[in-house]
Amino acid sequence: MLPDIVGIAEQHGLQINPYSRSREEVACKCPFCHEDSKPGKKRRYYLSLNSKDQVFKCWFCKESGGVFRFISLLENIPEENVKQRFRKRRIVHPAERLSQNQRRLLREHTGVREPNWKQMRERDFSYYMRSLDLFWDSWKEFLMKEQRDAYFQLIVGIKTCTYQNYIEKIRQREREIESPLLESVLQIYSCASRPKWTEVAERFVDQFKTKPVSPEPKKAGRDGG
Ligand SMILES: [Zn+2]
Structure with missing residues (x-):
């Protein structure tokens, strides 16, 4: 699974348009050209992040690519190093970062009990990941x-x-x-x-x-x- 591009943007302090957050295309201020940070462009968000395909594109400066290129540009390190970093460690699904308290609130909200995640993960990893995606969607x-x-x-x-x-x-x-x-x-x-x-x-x-x-x-x- 690829790293979550929206999460990466947040980690790097990029300013996200709050009401694009729940959409597949999340808009934020472009850290590459800064065009939308100029005076009078307060409400412009030129960088588009696709939270499904984990790709980005700025429609002003046309900078674009996948999530690894995104990280490499943000951190100014070669893309190959970024890929290596992610090969080494298991990628944590954002749903796995929810706290006990957040999970309880979500259960109360949906009225749905959580499955035995550990067991599911051992039995069928891709099914586990898909279930986490759904779980994350209901959190959003x-x-x-x-x-x-x-x-x-x-x-x-x-x-x-x-x-x-x-x-x-x-x-x-x-x-x-x-x-x-x-x-x-x-x-x-x-x-x-x-x-x-x-x-x-x-x-x-x-x-x-x-x-x-x-x-x-x-x-x-x-x-x-
Ligand atoms: Zn740009």
Whole structure:
């Protein structure tokens, strides 16, 4: 199995467009030409990473290739050395890096029990890898749901002027799921063209806004003493 190109990009601190994350083509800032880091190009992401075929291409500078070339360019070492490095060590599937706690959350979310991975791995390695792929997909779906929930909270916070409370709630959830949320939802919020589901969240919150959210009425005479 080839190394996960999106994971490699993350390890090297590349800036990923948060709402391309769950797609097959993940967009990020190009570290080779830096064209999309120029002023006025804040929302441009020229480098495309294909998370299925593990290939990359910058549509501006046309730098392209497979994941080994990607690493070799990022680390400025010959591609052959990169390949050697990966031949030597067994590649860890990203799903294998999920913590016990993350796996528990995922089980609770999907309601599906995990198989005996160790046994499966010994019996049929390619079946094991395919199962890990599916497991990883459901984790990504779970994260998408979490992102939507966090976005919803952000909108509620903004529209009811209790922003700080909701930011704290999102931070709390980040700690629970051991994955970042706040930065990506803030990025989505600041995007000129937001994904469709954000409109639904905003309409939903607006509905509630029409009912006045007023503070609890004070008992008469209390303040007056
Ligand atoms: Zn480029």
